[in-house]
Amino acid sequence: MLQRIRVFFASRNVWEVETPLLSHASGTDSQLAFFTSTYETPPNSQSLFLQTSPEFAMKRLLAAGSGSIYQICKAFRNGEAGRFHNPEFTILEWYRVDFDLAQLMNEVEALFDDLFAGKLNAPQRVSYAEIFAQFTGLNALIFSFEAYSAFATQQNLPDAITICGESHALWLDFLFSFCVQPHLGENSLCLVYGYPACQSALARLNVENPLVADRVEVFINGIELGNGFYELSDAAEQNRRFDSEIQLRQRENLPVAIKDERLLAALEFGLPDCSGIALGLDRILMVLTESPAIANVLSFAIQRA
Amino acid sequence: MAVYSTSEFRAGLKLMLDNDPCSIIENEFVKPGKGQAFNRVRIRNLKTGRVMERTFKSGETLEGADVVDVEMQYLYNDGDYRHFMMQDTFEQYQADAKIVGDAGLWLKDQDMCTVTLWNDLPLAITPANFVELEIVETDPGVRGDTSGGGGKPAKLSTGAVVRVPLFVAQNEFIKVDTRTGEYISRVKE
Numbered sequence: 001m002l003q004r005i006r007v008f009f010a011s012r013n014v015w016e017v018e019t020p021l022l023s024h025a026s027g028t029d030s031q032l033a034f035f036t037s038t039y040e041t042p043p044n045s046q047s048l049f050l051q052t053s054p055e056f057a058m059k060r061l062l063a064a065g066s067g068s069i070y071q072i073c074k075a076f077r078n079g080e081a082g083r084f085h086n087p088e089f090t091i092l093e094w095y096r097v098d099f100d101l102a103q104l105m106n107e108v109e110a111l112f113d114d115l116f117a118g119k120l121n122a123p124q125r126v127s128y129a130e131i132f133a134q135f136t137g138l139n140a141l142i143f144s145f146e147a148y149s150a151f152a153t154q155q156n157l158p159d160a161i162t163i164c165g166e167s168h169a170l171w172l173d174f175l176f177s178f179c180v181q182p183h184l185g186e187n188s189l190c191l192v193y194g195y196p197a198c199q200s201a202l203a204r205l206n207v208e209n210p211l212v213a214d215r216v217e218v219f220i221n222g223i224e225l226g227n228g229f230y231e232l233s234d235a236a237e238q239n240r241r242f243d244s245e246i247q248l249r250q251r252e253n254l255p256v257a258i259k260d261e262r263l264l265a266a267l268e269f270g271l272p273d274c275s276g277i278a279l280g281l282d283r284i285l286m287v288l289t290e291s292p293a294i295a296n297v298l299s300f301a302i303q304r305a
Numbered sequence: 306m307a308v309y310s311t312s313e314f315r316a317g318l319k320l321m322l323d324n325d326p327c328s329i330i331e332n333e334f335v336k337p338g339k340g341q342a343f344n345r346v347r348i349r350n351l352k353t354g355r356v357m358e359r360t361f362k363s364g365e366t367l368e369g370a371d372v373v374d375v376e377m378q379y380l381y382n383d384g385d386y387r388h389f390m391m392q393d394t395f396e397q398y399q400a401d402a403k404i405v406g407d408a409g410l411w412l413k414d415q416d417m418c419t420v421t422l423w424n425d426l427p428l429a430i431t432p433a434n435f436v437e438l439e440i441v442e443t444d445p446g447v448r449g450d451t452s453g454g455g456g457k458p459a460k461l462s463t464g465a466v467v468r469v470p471l472f473v474a475q476n477e478f479i480k481v482d483t484r485t486g487e488y489i490s491r492v493k494e
Contacts, residue, residue: 082334159360173340
């Protein structure tokens with residue numbers, strides 16, 4: 001699998017790069033918990049963070065003029081363990097300069113075609129609002145507590161009402177996870193694009209419809225395999241989103257995140273127009289080998305690490 | 306009592322949910338890459354036996370339930386209550402018909418069974434998997450019939466009615482699987 005991926009990108013003139021796993025800054029996303037380690041330089045010491053994805057370092061390379069790049073590396077997310085999760089996992093992340101989201105989706109389809117060698121049915125592309133309406137009958141872009149609650153009750157998911165309350169983003173996570181995602185991509189690649197704006201920290205808002213963001217997610221057999229964006233390149237907007245996420249982390253008593261000023265400086269210098277996506281290679285291997293759990297495709301899952 | 310978070314929910318863990326003691330059957334971690342993490346949990350209400358599916362926000366906690374399974378000897382039925390005794394301490398417990406439920410059909414005086422205690426009070430009774438009971442009423446035996454074609458109902462000393470082969474006669478002892486209510490064999494006294 002790794003060899004095929006490298007041949008695929010080499011033939012498309014995308015550079016392989018390697019960036020540090022340890023960084024002085026952390027991600028700010030309140031949904032991603034990071035690992036903290038300590039760098040000892042007696043008499044001083046400094047906190048360093050294991051990356052939750054290589055995104056920030058790769059964007060700094062893009063701003064420095066690298067052109068299109070890809071990377072295969074480990075990423076770390078604290079507290080995530082389950083049938084589809086291991087706190088240490090392998091990511092394939094790539095950025096295409098001058099690609100919009102549609103062009104990136106073409107490339108994702110080509111890569112999966114290559115990896116699965118014709119074993120999958122024809123790929124599907126569908127907007128978030130369309131697929132959400134198909135399985136729930138609800139409008140994903142406009143929140144209605146009454147309509148969402150009525151649907152949850154009818155589906156015998158009353159817990160949704162206590163958990164999600166008035167939060168549109170939580171409701172979307174809940175209903176999409178339990179009522180939509182399981183149906184996506186039956187033995188085929190399913191690309192869902194046009195995520196509601198409240199679900200997209202690092203994507204640009206769509207120029208024609210500001211209620212949706214230029215974000216895409218990749219599914220096969222109901223398993224989420226990756227997430228991509230038409231990347232936000234506005235440093236001021238990025239800074240504002242960092243600050244609001246840092247405030248949210250404070251309100252929820254989460255570990256304090258260190259804002260990546262070096263990324264902001266790079267964005268200020270200028271990130272080229274680009275789209276990027278990260279795929280979970282362990283999960284792709286699960287699908288390729290028809291394995292029921294991520295532990296089946298890892299040498300030693302976290303319980304045995 | 307200890308408090309458990311969703312990441313500690315494992316099969317067999319006993320917890321309090323909606324004021325009832327429950328036992329976890331299965332716990333699945335569900336998390337979108339960029340979204341809220343949930344735990345989808347299959348859980349059995351130990352009072353009603355009902356299995357339900359519930360969803361929690363990851364990191365939520367539930368209080369542990371003081372539920373233990375204890376081997377006890379069944380003593381007797383006083384009409385309102387059945388009485389059980391711990392073998393080592395001779396401590397006695399009583400349980401009414403609602404708690405005993407269908408287990409009562411298989412309880413013979415002096416037999417061992419499992420009593421589930423919640424806060425030191427009986428919550429449920431589980432008979433041994435196999436019990437040996439006397440047939441108190443059945444149609445006369447038919448000589449020569451050894452195959453299992455059809456069979457006939459037989460009433461046992463505890464009140465249970467099971468289907469037995471035609472050759473089995475009244476006052477004989479038989480072995481029964483209490484989980485299915487099926488006849489296993491005759492028992493020579």
